[in-house]
């Protein structure tokens with residue numbers, strides 16, 4: 001991809017880029033809809049990324065070509081009066097967030113290319129934010145802690161784009177570690193890298209379903225969690241366990257009870273999953289993934305028929321150590337863990353199983369845990 005991105009830059013701008021960056025997408029193995037409740041998550045950055053090749057320009061704007069869309073944008077670094085939409089809003093949001101922090105970013109021109117499916121629930125937006133910020137920082141000669149970078153990306157998405165996401169996706173994209181999943185405490189932002197057992201291959205199953213209203217449904221879930229925490233007298237659902245939830249059950253209507261139960265039990269499952277991976281306890285991994293999917297489906301109600309179907313197909317294939325939806329839900333991807341060497345069987349049998357329904361045929365990718373965002377090329381002083 002690096003060579004392709006450089007090529008695309010040469011074609012577009014008739015010259016050489018000074019900087020090439022890569023920022024990965026992510027999958028999450030356990031802990032969905034827990035990050036904005038100050039809870040635990042277990043994502044891994046994957047070997048599919050958003051790439052940008054760029055060089056500085058003397059103007060105060062970003063002149064960018066998105067090769068995947070065959071579209072261009074010119075985004076001011078000082079005037080934010082006209083709001084961009086779609087992919088452009090993420091770039092503008094990062095520029096705005098940096099501006100808000102008083103950071104003066106120099107202008108640049110660049111090409112964005114991606115081998116990460118866009119809008120499939122693999123955090124293409126967080127990857128784009130992280131990649132743009134990485135270019136901004138190199139151009140400005142600023143070194144920033146990856147966790148700080150993640151906060152800027154989240155701020156841009158929360159305040160500019162209007163998606164009230166938690167911090168998981170940006171942290172995974174900024175702080176990912178090769179061959180490891182990240183066990184993150186979203187309250188303290190402490191990260192522990194947990195080695196992925198070498199016997200396990202991770203398969204992404206993309207249902208190819210995209211829900212138009214996913215972002216507003218997401219914000220509604222977030223609000224429900226906040227309201228449940230308030231009614232139970234805690235700062236966030238992170239401060240509850242099942243016993244405490246039972247005690248305040250009467251203060252909650254049945255919907256809030258279900259939403260809170262998902263978060264509380266999902267936090268517990270995430271802690272257990274860390275141990276199950278460390279011990280390579282495949283039975284436990286499988287049952288935790290099944291319980292998590294059921295909870296996201298019935299209590300949090302963010303799954304959909306297509307996700308439920310691929311998960312139930314995958315679970316029943318020999319060599320599969322468990323499957324669940326991953327990320328926000330409302331379509332998007334599931335993740336399956338399989339015994340190394342059985343990926344071909346999983347993909348074939350899963351395709352056969354999928355055909356039993358009239359849903360779109362899912363796409364599958366085997367992925368690896370990859371390093372977080374990196375500057376892969378930096379030619380001299382910019």
Ligand code: GLA
Nearest residue numbers: 032033165166167168327328
């Ligand atoms: C989206 C958000 C994350 C997280 C997940 C669900 O990916 O961006 O912050 O809340 O959904 O776990």
